[in-house]
Amino acid sequence: MFQRSVAWMARNMPTRESMESNRLLRPVAHRVMEPGLWRFNRRSVPRGVALGMVAGFLFPVAQIAIAALFALPFRANVPVAALTTFITNPFTTPFLWFVAYKIGAWMLHSDAAAIAQPAAEATGWLQWLTGAFDWLWRQGPAFGLGLIVLTAACAGLGYALSALGWRLWIARKWRHRHAIKPV
Known part of the structure; x- marks a missing residue:
């Protein structure tokens, strides 16, 4: 299972060329292509993971480009930040949004139902739509607060x-290197 995950990440890891040709990044491509942002080290990889989660959770579109832009001032690893945005996808996003709403509702002591028919008595599509927008408007603060808290917790x-993980991987490499030491 772990090897398949690593193989998937290797196939889907953005390359320098794909990032350079991205039209959203073209204005800052010279900064994104800086070699220091593409090196894997003990500081840049965790920063990339955290920034990728922030971009993935808070921005529904252009997540990879936003993660790459976030990586610039924080000197984070661009490919790791871009790849981490895949934590939100069509399968995980509804669950994460539900959890975010529940966290926000708990923090704001809101007792409204998380899943409810917005306008049960609505007869036409326009009445249903206005009822749905009203329901979303009332639940927005709980969802927004919960999303910020969930993003901060997951990024941390x-x-x-x-x-x-980086520290354990390096320790394993050192143990392995010293175990094979020639006599």
Whole structure:
């Protein structure tokens, strides 16, 4: 399973050429293509993970381009930031949005139902649509607050886990190197 995940990441990792040809990044391509932003090291990889999660959670469109732009001032790894945005996809986004709403509703002490028919008595599509917008407007603060809290928590956790993973990987390499030491 782990090898398939690594193979998928290798296939889908954005290349320098694909980022350079991206029309959204063209104005800042010279900055995004800086070699230091494409090196994998113990500082840039966790930063890339955290920034990729922020871009993936908070921005529904152009996530990869936004993650690459976020990577510039923070000196984060651009490919890792871009790849981490895939944490949100059509399968995970509804669940994450539901969790974000529940967190926000809990923090704001809101007792409105998370999933409800916005306008049960609506007879026409226009009445249903206005009822749905009204329901969304009332639930917006809880969702917004929950999304910010969930983003911050997941970005912090992603940073910590990737930093720990990097440290364990380097420790394993050192142990392996010293174990094969020629006599």
